[in-house]
Every structure is written in structure tokens, then in C-alpha cells.
Amino acid sequence: MKRTYQISFLLFSIVILGASLFFFIKGQDQTESLPSKKVSTHVVANKYKNFETEVSFSAIGDVLLHSRVYNDAKQTDGSYDFNPMLEGVKSELNVNDITMANQESMMGGVDIGLSTYPSFNSPYEIGEDLKGAGIDIVNMANNHTLDRGMTAVENATHYYKKLGITYVGAYQSENDANTLRVLSVKGIKIGFLSYTYGTNGIPIPDEHPYVVNMIDELKIINDMKEMKSQSDVIIVNLHWGNEYQRYPTNQQKELANSLAKNGADVIVGHHSHVLQPIEWLDNGNGGQSLVVYSLGNFLSGQVGDYKDIGGIFNVKINKKIEQAETITTIKEPSFIPTIVTSSNRSNYRVQLLENINKQQNEEILAHMYQWINQ
Template sequence: MRRLLFYFSLLTLILVVSSYYFVQKKYMEPQFSSIQDKVTGSGEEINTETSEEPGNQSTVITSTATLSAVGDVLIHDRVYNPAHVGNGQYDFMPLLTPVQAYLGEADISIANQETMIGGVGIGLSSYPSFNSPHEVGDALKESGVDVVTLANNHTLDRGEEAIRNAIDHWNKISMPYIGSYVSSKDRMKIRTLERNGIIFSFLAYTYGTNGISVPKNKPYLVNLIDEEKIEQEILEAKELSDVVVVSLHFGKEYQRLPNVEQKKLARQTANAGADIIIGHHPHVLQPMEWIERADGKCSFVAYSLGNFLSGQKGDYKDIGGIMQIKVVKVDINGEKVVKLKDPSFIPTFVGEDYVVSPLKQVAGKEAVYKKIINHMKQWMPDLKFSF
């Protein structure tokens, strides 16, 4: 009888301890199911949720921001001459009006300003040594562009004077620029922008400068592709931001698919920690792709966004587009998780009058539009073609 009473008491004690453990575990574990719902579902730009369950007081903040990008802004004389309005003044706004709403729709928009806007003071010029009016920058700014990349093969076309003139104007209109700088101090400052509680950082590099040597004592004039330097600067950018955006001027002109070198560099850049990689230089569209990183995360790469505004015609050189991707950050008591989702793309077309329009709205281009859709989504079936 005593032995039976002992076993009954022991069993009761075990049941009491087990019940206490499971109750405490329930209260102490973070509620990951609600976080997953916030990441995959739609919601407000910033959403804060506080749990007040006994033994667990946690705060979950969900933030959402969109980033868009366009390809090359390559201003030939046949583009800037018709834009002249007299007295050395130019107006490029009519060329961008049909796509202005798409550029302004995103929280941050980036453009590759391939030609330096050194201004009329040093003389405008076209291919092969470009120099463009300041007003190109004004039109981009007014159309909703927030950042311009300057590292490309034409950066040194007109030398340091054009670079300084251009950067003076970018500063005048409060437009952040990346990839070309006026001093070492200027170059050391990593550009960041914050939208809806999410901090983005921006870096840019080019494969070369058309054979023009970068002054040895002024390497800051243009960022050249250097894998070790890129990796180091991505690490520095990650300390300052939630999302690292890297622009790469690479590949072969007029090739509609990325080459082996592009894919290799994109993967290395992703594994170094870049979240979004934006490519340009081929002057034609190349597909987009998700890159699975060694750390288990995914990076997004657009190998080439083609020409956005240029004087080039035919063979897909007059087709570009506006890319957009959504960034979602979930912050749980200071621990953050960042995800990319909903990649989308609006193909654009530069007409005979150099007006940039959504390709879908251009009469007679229906078959071309379908080809571009198939081309751009061949490695990314989830790519959407509306914002």
C-alpha cells in the first residue's frame, strides 16, 4: 500500500512540473507565425504590433518600401539638339512625361546617368566623347529619380572638369550620386537613403573607361570593378543599412544575355552581401534572376536594364524598362529580417521623337511587347509586368 501511494505521488508531481513547463514555453516563445503572415501578406508601410501576454512582452515592426531602377541615360546630340529652347537652355521633361508616374511611384528610383552633365559652359558633345546639358539632371529629378549612378565607360570622356561641373549640379539639385566623386573624402562617404524605416545604401562600379587612364593620384574620379574593393565596401555598407544596392557597369554591348563574366561577378557580389544588383552597359535588355547565396538568403539581379533615354535605334537598343522590387523588413525586439518580394517590370520604348513611353502603349509594337515579356521572365517566372 505504501509503495502504491509513493508511485501515485511521484506521478502527480511529474504531471504538475510538465504542465508548468509547457505553459511557460508557450508564453516565452516568439510568435513567428504572425511574423510570417506580415511578410507574405499585404499591409501598411510601417506596422507595429506589441504582445502583452504574461511573461512575454515583444514588439514586432513591419516596414515596406519599393525600389525602382532604369537603365542608360545616354544623351546623343540628336537627343539634346531638339530639346534646345534657346539661350543655351534645354528642356527634357517632354521626353519623360509618359513614364513620369512610373518613376515617381516607387519610394526610391535609380537611373544610370551614362553621360556626364558637364553643361554648355565647356561645350556639349556626342559620341564618342559625351558631355550633356545640366537640364538632363533637372528632368530626372523632376520625374522622381532619387539616385544617379556615374561609374561607366564614359565617365572620363571629357575629363575632370566635366565630372566636377556635373557633380556641382547634382549637389545643387540635391541628387545623391554614386561611382564618381570629386575627392577621396567624397568617395569615402557611402550614400544612404531611408524610406519607411528601411535604410538603403548604394555603390557603383564600372569595368573600364574606354581606354582613358584614371589619374593615379585621383582614383576617386571613377570606381573601377575590383572584387576585393567591392566586397570590403559592401561590408561597410551593411553596417550602415538594411539593404545594399550595387550597380555594375559590365557585360558586352548589344548582347541580350549575360556572359559568363557577368554571371560570375554577380554571384560574387551577391555572396559578398549585396541584396540588389543593377546592371547596365549592354544597351539592350538582359533577363532578371534570383541568386541563392551561401548564407541561405536570395539576392536580386537585373543583368541589364537597356537604354532608358538615348539616341540609339533598332535591334532592341530603343527598348528599356523600369524595374521595381518590394523590400519588407520585420523587426522583432531589435532583431531584423529583410526579404525581397514582388519583382516587376514595365518595358519602355524610345520613339522617333525620343519620347520615352510604356512599350505596351505603343501602337504597332504588340508583338515586340510579347517577345520582351518572354525574354525578361525566362529565368524569373514570378516576374510581373505591372506595378
């Protein structure tokens, strides 16, 4: 009798174990994560329940700290405080889910010596105060990336990590450069890429070939292909074009159209130090991508000829799963003009242009919207 009881118990245990394994496997199948598909204004088949989510994204232009700007921020104890300069626009920056800045002067810190044009280096406090103003990610690929060498880049990237700010375009190591920048917000995965036309003639160090991304159309396309598997949307930063020109060059337009057709959903441009318009582009798949050719200066010591005018570029990213299809759409672009005011090279403030000069605000809006209102 004892042996029969043991055999029966063994058979019962095998049945229970098999049933448990069946339901465990079945449960895994039902709870697998949503796939990361590239679907910007594309339709992608899927097998999941109806779902809709939306993210607001914004970007600002050049944070380029001339000595007159960082000296204005200097405190009696030797620290720097940029908060008063940003106070007038914080409410507009903090309302969006993800906000990006173009940090054009490297944030190498005071230990290596602050410096201004033509070789910039900025204090760490600008990173802290941008974070406080709502900045989540900074673009670091520009013509000033190597102004103060690899030390400034390493200092900046280490400090951004300390602050919890994502950076893209310049890197502290090969592994860092090979790590995709993807921010996941409200069920939408947004991938960021960044490139510059050059580094003011400063060669990329042979021992650090990864330090900054250069504009190379084939490389960008290949990078976007890799990013597709990890992202719903791809945002590409480009430091390009000609300084102080209010319209993009033919080369800018050609590259933008090529990238739109190869996976870029939003292209954000910098370098001209003045604003260049926003435009919808055919993405070759029945939808549209969006480019803002230049966001101008956001905070700098430059004045006159539109160099003190920048703004906040906004766009919404909508992801909808409906009837076994996923559709991601870029929509509702908008722009809020800003201006840097000062008095005798002090009291620098970024302010909403509408509050300073309503007529000029309307002029800037007409300039930025002229190609999307056609």
C-alpha cells in the same frame, strides 16, 4: 536652525539630482535607435518591439544623350527641355519610394561644350528634368565617366548636389568618395555602391585616383562589408558585359553569384545597351539576392536591334521585426518595358512599350522574366 535648514536642503537636492540622473540614464536606454543590421533574407536577433515596413525601389537604364537627342531638346533661348521626352513615363517613375537612373553621359554643362559619341557631355537640364520625373539617385560609374575629364565630373557632381540628387560611382574628392551613399526611407536604410569595367582606355588621373570606382571583386566585397554596418540592404550597380548582347557573359554571372554570397541584395547592371534578364541568386545564407543583368537604354539616340528598348525595374524591400528577430526580404520583382520613339531625328519620346506595340511588349516581358519564372 539656519545651518540645519541648509544641510537638510543640501541632502534633499542630492537625492533629487540622483533620482533625475537615474531616470535620465534609464530613459536613454529605452529610446536608443534601431541598429543598422544587414539582414537581407537573413534573420537577426534583436530586443525591439514588433515592427514592419516596406519600401518600393525602381531603376532605369542608360540616359545617354547623343547630339540628336539634346539638339531636339534645345529651346530658342539656348536652354534645354527634356520634360516632353519623359512625360509619358513620369507616372510610373513617381510611384516608387526610391528611383535610380544610370546617367551614362556626364552632365558637365554647356560651358565646357556639349558633345556626343564617342566623347559625351550633356547639359545640366537633364539632371533637373530627371529630378522632376522622380529620380532620386544617379549611377555615374561607366565607360564614359572620364570622356571630358575631371572638369565634367566635378561640374556634374556639384550640380547633382545643388539639385538634391544623390550620386554614386564617380566623385569630386577623396572625402566624397569615402562618404557612404545610404538613403533612409520608411525605417529602411538602403546602401548604394557602383563600379565600371573601364573608362574607354582613358587612364584615371594620378592626382585623382578616387574619381571613379573600377570593378575589382575583392574591393567590392570589402566595400560591402563596410556598408553592412550602415545599411539594411545593399544595392550594387555594375557597368559590365558586352555591348548589344541580350544575355550576360559567364564572367557577369560568376561575379554576380560571388557578390550575392558576400552581401549584395540587389545587383543592377548596365552597359550592353539592350535588356538582359532578371535572375534570383542564392545568397549562401538561406535566402536570395536579385540581379537584373542589364536595363538597356532608357533615353538615347540609338535605334533598332532592341537598342531603343529599355524599361523600369521594380522591386519591394520588406523589413519585419517580430519575436526578437529582424528579417529583411527582397520580393516581387517586376519590369515595365519602355521604348524611345522619334521622327526624323526629332520628337524623341520615352513611352510605355505596351502603348506602342503590345506584341513586342509581351516578347520583352518573356525575355526579362525567363529565369525567374522557371
